[in-house]
Structure formats: C-alpha cells, structure tokens
Amino acid sequence: NRAPGPAWLGYSSPGSSLSLSLSNRTSLIDSTCSDLFLLSTRNDDLKEMLESNKDSLKLDAMKRIIALIATGKNASELFPAVVKNVASKNIELKKLVYVYLVRYAEEQQDLALLSISTFQRALKDPNQLIRASALRVLSSIRVPIIVPIMMLAIKEAASDMSPYVRKTSAHAIQKLYSLDPDQKEHLIEVIDKLLKDKSTLVAGSVVMAFEEVCPDRIDLIHKNYRKLCNLLVDVEEWGQVVIITMLTRYARTQFTSPWKEDGLFDENSETAFYESDEKKTKNGDEKKSYMMDPDHRLLLRNTKPLLQSRNTAVVVSVAQLYWHLAPKHEVGVITKSLVRLLRSHREVQYVVLQNIATMSIQRKGMFEPYMKSFYVRSTDATHIKSLKLEILTSLANEANISTILREFQTYVKSQDKQFAAGTIQAIGRCATNISEVTDTCLQGLVLLLSNRDETVVAESVVVIKKLLQTQPTQHSDIIKHMAKLFDNIAVPMARASILWLMGEYCERVPQIAPDVLRKMAKSFTSEEDIVKLQTVNLAAKLYLTNSKQTKLLTQYILNLGKYDQNYDIRDRTRFIRQLIVPNEKSGALGKYARRILLAPKPAPVLESTYKDRDRYQLGTLSHTINTKASGYLELSDWPAVAPDQSVRNVEVIEPVMIHLYFYYPCPLITQMKLCVLESSSEAESDEEKSSSQSSEESDKSSSQSEKSSSESDSEQKKTTKKPPQKKTVKPTAKDRYYNELFNTYGYTVLSQSKCLSRSLFSLCILTPCPLSCAAALLQVSGPAFVPEKRHDLLHRMTGKGLSAQYQFPRQPCLYQPTMVSVQISLTNTTDHPLEQIHIGDRGPTGLDMHCFNTVECLLPEASVTVSLGVDFNDSTQAANFQLCTKEDQFSVSIQPAVGELFLPATMTEQDFRKEQGKLLGMNESSATITMAAENTTRQPISRQVATVANLGVVPSGQDNIHRFAGKTASSGAVVLVTVELRESSAALITINTEKSVMGPMLLRDLKRALTRA
C-alpha cells in the first residue's frame, strides 16, 4: 500500500487538479492515508488548491484539512496557506479557517499574528454574531503576545449591547486566564461587571468564569445572589448546573446550619458528619430557636422545580444542594427524582448510584421505600451490580432484612461469579449489622459451602470466618463442618481461612484440629504461600495447646518451612520456632508465647466502602473517584454565626417589583395597597374610617393566609414574630422589609401587617418616589363597568320551582381578596315556601369558596340576592357545587368568563410601559383584527373591553392607542391589554401577562367583542 494509487497520481499533478471531477475529489477525502510520503504529496496539492482563486476549490481543500485534523493527523505545515484565507467572504470557508486557526495557532504563533487584525475589525462589526464569533476565535488563539488585545476585546465585549456577545466574553475570560494568570485582577473586574448582568444567557457562563478565576471572591456574589436565584429556572441547563454548585458553596459560608433543631431526628447522629453540629448546639444553648435566613429559603425554593429537569446533571446538582443545605426533614423531596434517574443511561446510573450509596449510609429512611429499584437485573453492568449491592446492604434493617436476604439468595446463583462473591460479602455485612439475622445468615452461608462453584465456596468461607470471629462462643459444629470440607476446597484464601479458624478455636475442636494439621503436613510443599503461613500458625497454636499429639507434626512442618523457597515463610518459621520451642537461646519471649499467639483478637469490622465518601461534595468528580480532583473546591462548614445578611440587599427597586408578580400569588398585593391606605390615612384624618376597615380586613386575610401557608416552616413563623426592633431603627426595618418582601411568601409579611404598615409608612416618606409609584401601580380601582348580564344557574324546571341566576358584580370580594365575588339571585316560582336554601357538597374539584348564609325561608314569588366568593385559582374551570333546599339537591356550576377573573388596576402610562417591557416573549400574545365600524373611538372601545374583562383604563397620551390594566384575582399577576388602531379600521390587540393560559383566552374574547358589528 506504499505505492500511490492511480487516482493519487492524477491528483498530485498540478495541471490536472482543476479538471478533476468532483466525485473523484470527494472519494479522495474518504481515503485515509497514514503514509508520510502520501501525506506530503497531498499537502502540496492542498496548498495549491488553497492558493487558487476559486472558492469551491479552497473549500474542498479546507474540508480535507479539517478531516485530517479530526482524525488526529498533523496539518500544521499548511498554516501559511490557510491563514491567507482568513478574510474570505465565503462564510463556510471562513468558518473552516477559524477552526483550523484555533487548532494550530499555538504552534505557529508568528504566523497566527497575521490574522489578528481581521478579528479586530470583526469585533466592531454591526452584526452581533460576527462580533461574537470574532471574539470567540480571537480568545481561542493561545498566543501570549496578544494578551493585551484580548483583554481589551473582552472588556469591550462585556459591555456590548448583545447578551450573546457578553456571553462570549464570559467564556473568553476563562481562556485568557488560562493563558495568562497574571491578568487575574483585571479579569475579576470584568467578572464583577458581568455578574450584574440580568440576561439568562450570560448568567451560566459568567458563573463558570467566576468558578475558574476567583472562586474565593464570595463577596462578588452577595449583591447578585437573589438575582441568580430568581433567574435560575430560565437559565440554560448547563448554566444551571454551574450556578447551583456555586450557590451551594456560597450558602455554606453565609447561612447558619438548619440542622441543629432536627438533629434529634437523625437516624445516625453518631456519625462524624453531625458531630460538629451537636457540639454547636451544646455551645449555643441560649440560641435555641433557629431561623432560616429568607435568602436560604429562596435558594431552596427556586431550585426545587429543577428536580423535574430532563437533564440528569441538573437533577443531581439540585439533589446535592438539598443534601448539603436543606433542613433534614426536607431532603426527602430529592429521593424520587434520584430514583427516576436510575432509568437513564448506564453511565448516569453509575454516578447516581454512587451518590445514593453515600446518602443511604447516613439516611436509610430516604431510600428504603424504593428498595426494589435497587434490585439487580441480570443485564446490569458489573459496576452497577456492585453499587446496587452496596446500597441494598446499607438499606437493610430489621424490618426488611428477610426480603433483602431472599433477593440475595437469587444473586448468589448468578452466572457472574464475581458478583456472587460480592453478594456473599454483602450477606456477611448484613449479618454483622443486624444481630437478629446473624444465625440465619450463617446457616445460609454454611449451605453455600456445598456449592459447586469454587469462588462462591471460598468467599463463603472467608465471610464465615469473619462472622465466627465476631461471635466465637458457639458454632463449633460449623467449624467441624468446614474442616470436613477442607479437602474439597482449592482456593488458597479459603483454605487459609479454615486453617486460621482451626488454630484460633482449636480448643473447641480438639479432635479435629490435629488431624487437619496431619493432612497439611502431607501437602505442605504443594500449598500456596498464604496457606503455608496459616499452616505454620496452626501448628504453633496446636503445639501450645495440645503438644502431646502435635509435637512431632509441628516440628516436621517447621522443618519444611525452614527450607521453603519463600523467605516470608522461612522468616515466620524461624520466629515461631524461637517462640514456642523452649531452648537455652530463647529469652524471655518464650514465656509469653501463649499470650502472643492465643490472644483474643478483635473482630473485623465489615463496613461500607462509601462510609467516608461524604467528605466530598456529592455529585462532584472527587466524590466519584474518591480522591481530591484538581480544582476541587471544598465545601466549608456552616458558620457558627451568620455573616451580615444585609450584604445581599440590592438598592434598586425594580427587581423587587418583578419579584412580587412572580412569587406573590397571595393577597400581598392588595395588602400593600391597604398598608398604603392606612399610612395615608394617618396623614388625612377624614379617611380614618376606611383605614380601620382595611386593617380589620388585613387581619382577617392574614389569619386566612396563615392557615393556608402549607409551605411555611415553623422557623419562618418565628422570624416573623420575633424582633420588635424592626420598628425602632428605620434603616434596618427597611432592610428587613425588603428581605422579607423578597424572600418569603406573602403570609410572612402579612402576619405582622400592623407593625409593618407603620414601617412601610415611614418607608414611603423615606423613599417616596420608587415605592409610591410601585404602590400606585398595584392599586386596585373600582370596576369601570358592571355588566348586567345574568347567567342561569338553575332553571326553574330543573330546580323544581327554584330558579337561580348569577352575575359578576366585579367588586373585590369581601371574604378573601383572592376570591371573585358572585351574586346569586334566588327566586321561588312555586306556590309554597322553600326552606333552608344553602350550598351543599362542593364536589371534588376543591375550589375554595365562601358560601352565603342559609336562606331559611323563601316565600312564593319572592326572590332574594345572596353573594358568594369563589377562588377560581385563575382558571376558567367551572365551580361545581350543590344548591340544596330542605328537600332537594341540585348540582349547579358557575362558569366564569376569563374577563371576570381580573380586578381592574390603575397605573400611569409609564408604569404600564415598564410592566409591559417585563412581560414580553412568551408572556405576550397579540392579534390583528378588523374593528367593527362603531368601535373606532375611545369610548366604545373602552366599553367593549370593559364589558369583556374587568380591567381598568390607563390614561393614554396617544389617540390611537388604548391601554387597560388589571391583575388576576387569585395570584395577582398583572394583565395588560393594548388596543392599537391602525389604518382602515385594522387594530392590533396585544395582551401581556405571565398567565399564559389566560392571555390567549382573553385575546379570543376581546377579538370577538371588538369585531362584532
């Protein structure tokens, strides 16, 4: 194959290369060549192609070159020819040249410099993608001389308009750092800047850069901590992993341990893992109650949904976060997700099982319900099998041991004998850990001694030996049994174990031991070393206990040992002889021979190899390989006293507001309004009445919300009840207020609404501008229009004379702010009075509902109006319930139109725009319609919109744009509607709301209303 093929010859001649057909060329690319001669011929030819002026030829040449690189062949000598094409107009060619440059620039530094100016030019390109790719290539060229240029480029790109370019600059930071670590200080500045970035695109990359360049600069994270927590769900998967890992480390330095209180519930509180905590509890007895920092809670809450990610790395990173940060009783949430990953690829299983193995040692309870998921399947790979065994052994307890042992019995029969041996060891571990089953296990193992497979028998012997050692009192018959088996066992380790047992318990088997020794004397020379050593041991022990029978045998064996080929055995023999055979030379030691050889020996401890893996953070490479990998960052212990929390406070108010909409489905928003009302009432006395009303209301709602606070922890409640200093020092009150606003659900704030409202009041005065506009923005106004339309709830025919109709009065519900109020008018069309009209069974849907008081009696022809509050939970699902009279029950349902689920809000045009800016993309739905002729002026449009939906009108500066705002009743999400009139009665309706189901539904209703003639 050394001779070049015919195609080659034709190809390498320069004249014919142009005339070659395309198919020929492609076939050449495929042909692989390892011959140096061929390579150089080809390279000449490639050079020529690169220097031609046809793009297609150049492209072909580049493709062949890349194929060479991909297969690991050297193509560096083509560098000069390739680099000339860096400024090519052809995008594909350019891309390939970039790929080549990145690969070889390091080797050809001088020539690489030729290309730099091209990139510098591209960095100024108006197209963001060209800027980004230029930076990407520039920073990938590992040429030290261009460090200043790179630095400049990174700094510029970090303040680029495009988040994509900023992301690229975050990547470039790491590249520059690895090229020149001296740039660290400057790079940290850039990292600091990029950490402040609000784009989800940038977040993951910059945290990655942070981890590589300055993981110790925790102070850079403080101000961005909450932002990162909140962005997390929307960051791409890979970024999520990096951010979660970093935040785990961060949290361990900033928050105090949540484990103190429930340390009592720990199953294994004796493990080293918890020791430090216990100490702390003892030290800090006066600090009994633990309060979780709201920021700590924020992190836990915002990472939890990611357990549902399809990316296994994300799931495990959340799991380790919970393991390392969550209170003990909350860690359970990760179990299900981890077990789910066991369905994934084999390699994923491997890593997940390792993590579970470590966890299951400390917390059996977590995985015990899922025990069956760890059953070994015959198709599992070896390493998976042994990990599953490990976990099953850790999970074993008194209750489930019989199931586990039954499972183990089938494993012992497996064809994979290594695995069977592993199972026997596992049985041994179960037997030592759970004393109830020791005997059963031992018997089972003894049965295995008659197994046909040698490895199984040998392993059983070894394990039995260990077990007997832990319980030496009985079991002389087992030892006898093993002695009988001795002739049939060939595995050295097993033979050695039996001999050791004989020697150790020779007094229990006085008849048999000397006989075994006799057999050994015969076969001594042909035994393995380990067996010989044990034979010598046995001989010595027997000599001491039963010298009459064994003296000669012992001497014979010692003589054999003296001339053995192995020096260990010769050494041992010599030592033993001096020790046991009395002669004039043996000194004082001979007297202690008995005590030396027959000393009681401590039983071996059978324990998991995963026992001390917990010194590494779970999910890390270090944990997997059980050694510290380079670049591993230690997880610090919890601080005894939490560092200053206020460092995480952010000055800007905007993110706080975003936050409200996202995380406060509860009545907080109305609450804030009420607070503001109250505060203003303090200034204006004539509103006193309304203020007292509102505070009453707030009390009511706060108690309500406390009831519904399923997620609330006891810690949190304590937080809220605690410090009275809130009121006293205004700045701290402010800090704390924001803290809580940010980090806890509405109820925390509500439960102390009174004291808060005052601090809020002061806050309003302190910072009048941002908050007042925020509050104004949230203000719920009265309805613009109340439709008269009534809907049938119960027809008089079906209702046996009772008829009921309902309508939406569009008033804020008195009972609970999240409810929508509904008015029902009941009419009696019969000729006799109806008694006890009330609401019965509310069905399984579980909508929260405030019933009207029972109407005791409704006279014939009379009607009565009652009102009802229904929490529709922001969905148009009908509220089904039963309307009952004394005699009958009727199933009825209230079907709300989507527009009835809103409460109108007033805001300024500016606020509206600002809110709209936050609700773009997925949160926006729009449609262009043709307006009905009469709907072209402000009034009819407003009326039509108000008829459809309970929204407030926002004053607008432009005649052709009409804006409406509201919030959803239940979660308080903002709903913004814009109707923009275009040419010739066309109009664009835009709806912005995070409620992605409600948005399009509202859009549909509005379209119908506005197009209707």
Add this chain to the structure above:
Amino acid sequence: MINSLFLINPSGEMFLEKHWKSVVSRSVCDYFLEAKEKALEPEDVPPVIHTPHHYLISIYRDKLFFLSVIQTEVPPLFVIEFLHRVAEMIQDYFGECSETVVKDHMVMVYELLEEMLDNGFPLATESNVLKEMIRPPTILRSVVNTLTGTSNVGDTLLTGQLSTIPWRRAGVRYTNNEAYFDVVEEIDAILDQSGTTVFAEIQGVVEACVKLSGMPDLTLSFMNPRLLDDVSFHPCVRYKLWESERVLSFIPPDGNFTLMTYHVNAQNLVAIPVYVKQSISFFECGSDGRLDVTVGPKQTMGKTVEGVMVTVHLPKTILSINLTATQGSYTYDNGTKLLVWDIGKLNPQKLPNLRGSLSLQAGAPKPEENPSLNIDLKIQQLAISGLKVNRLDMFGEKYKPFKGVKYITKAGKFQVLTITASINKYT
C-alpha cells in the same frame, strides 16, 4: 471543563478527535484501552477513570465509545449528559450514530462539535439552534450542493440563540400544520415462577412531533394527571403551571422532541398484559432436559398483544436444543446460548407454545441457575396506566392545526423467573 473528545470503536481505534483547549496527546487513551481490555463486556468499562494527570469520562453507546478528557473538577454527570447529547445530535443529523456515519461526515461532525462547546463549556446543544448553523444533509441538498457548489453551512447567521426561546427558531413555516403526540408506556416487571408480580412499574414518555408555523403556545392537559407520580420535562414546559394546574403549557421546539417522561406510582396495581407458563427441567441423571413455554394474554383491556418475543439465556452447559413452536419461529445461537422465540400476535384462542428437549454437554452437571425469560411485547392504542390526553389547545397562532395522539404500551425490562426442576428419569 471538557478538554477533548475521542471517538473510539470497539476494536480500540480512535477515529475522531476534537480538542477545545490545548491539544491532549492521544496516548492518554491508553489508560482507557487498558481498562477496556480488562472488562469482559464493553458495558463493563468503568465510566470514570482516574489517570495521573487527567480524568477520563466515557460512555458506550451505539457500539462506540465517546471518551472525554477532563483536567479539573467538574460534575461527572455534566460530562456524561453532554456526551449523550453528542450521540443524540449525530443520530439526529445523520439518522444513525455509527462509526461509518461519523467517518462519512467527518468534517460536519467536527464543525458541530466546534459549535457545541466553547472552551469546553456547552454553547449550543439544542438541535434547533445547531440545525440553523449547520444544516443536516438531505439527499436533495447534497445533489444541489454538488451542482451549485453551495454548502451546508447556513447562509443566514443564527438567530435562535438570541430569541427568548432558545429551543425554537423563529420563522418556522409549514403548509400542513400538525402536532402529534405519542404516549409510550413501558412496563418494567419481574414475575416469579408462579406468575405473581414481584415488582412492577410503568415508565412513560410523551414523544412529540410538532410541525407548526410561527410561535404556537400549546397547552396539553390530561384526563387524569393524578396518575403521574414523578415527571421530568423538556425545558420548554412551564414548571409553575404544572405545579398549579397540572397542565403542560409550552412553546414547542420545532420537530421531534421528548416532551416529558413520567413514572406511574408502583403502589397502584400494574396490569400485566400477558402470563407465561413455563418449565425448564433437567433429568437428574443423564444429560437431557425439557423446555416448555406457553404465553397467553392476561389483562389486555380488549386489545391485541403484538410483537411478542421471548428471549432466554440458556445455561452455558447446554449442548444443543430441539424445540418446536406452535406459532412463530425461534432462533438459537449456540455461541451465546441465546434462544429467541418470535411469536408475533397473540391469539387468545390458540395459545402459542414452545416445547422440546435440551441436551447438556456430556458429563456436565445439571445447571443450578434458573435462566429467566425476557418478554417483549407491544400493544397499540393502549396506555396501560390508563393515562389519557384530554385536549390540546393552541394559542398565539391563527391557523387550525391537525392534532393527533397515539398510545402504545411496550414491555420494558419484563422478566419472568423460571423454575429448574429436576426430574428423576425413571419415576
């Protein structure tokens, strides 16, 4: 993060390498090859190998090893997950993931790898984004390319990365707007000798094929979402809406994707669609044995069970077998001792049966181990858990899409344990 990637075939040849940082010599793979030699099966190679200067993390998939070289601490799953994405990407682009395919498209694979990582950190792993930058080959395009000299690299620069929805490209247009959802459920079960369920659970997946124009916002709801015990989602699904309303609300990626996977609570009784009567027995003396297997329908909810296949790993000491099947055909590989009986459709009136004699190697003892039967089956138009899609709504676009839902139940890891009885020949 990830320094380098090597693709290695089962014989140990490194046929592609890609470096994202400084070049790492291929000799680093020697540690891996050594471990590969030691392992009996390619599956047994440990996924994480620790060498003096590097860490090697590898996956084995589609008869290929994807080996990545790592220098510093990184979550191993991060790398493993990425390697699988690479394999999926190759599969997605070229229809299959194999050595020949990679060798045929060497340059394109290399370019793709270049786009997927930047400095070892994932940059673009969504197939939609990648496809916009580097178009997958089609027969038509390759013809056009040959004639006109154009290429697969996108003429327009990518926009996907810049939209708020990274998994969907802008400006998708179809003449027929269709959205299909396949609810595929797999039964994992272990049945013991008597046919009682030792362990059973259902794993489901909703595969979607969505070809809709523009930016559709879909909402998929189930009749009985409470059935779902544990779920995981494609990143497009809005977690919060699932938490609060139990509906899947999402802006779908374009084309095929896995919308969600789920697990149905094992505490609910799992319907087992077939029963297996079997006995494998060996005579106490002599070297003969008998095998008798019958498969019949059990809880099939009135549907036909198709594609039934029984696989048995017979004991190593078997010399030859002589069986007859009343339905379907069987194959037996004497090298691997693998018996595969392909039954096809189950007919409840006439139950398929496979019986015959087994002969052991002369002098070999009776096998002590019970071979287990692995069952494969398929039921069309049935989700065995009873999960039902309620409706699919589309918002944000005006056209009416064509919608379809298909249910399939399959056997996952479905094992039947057997008894090896010994019979005395003379009684």
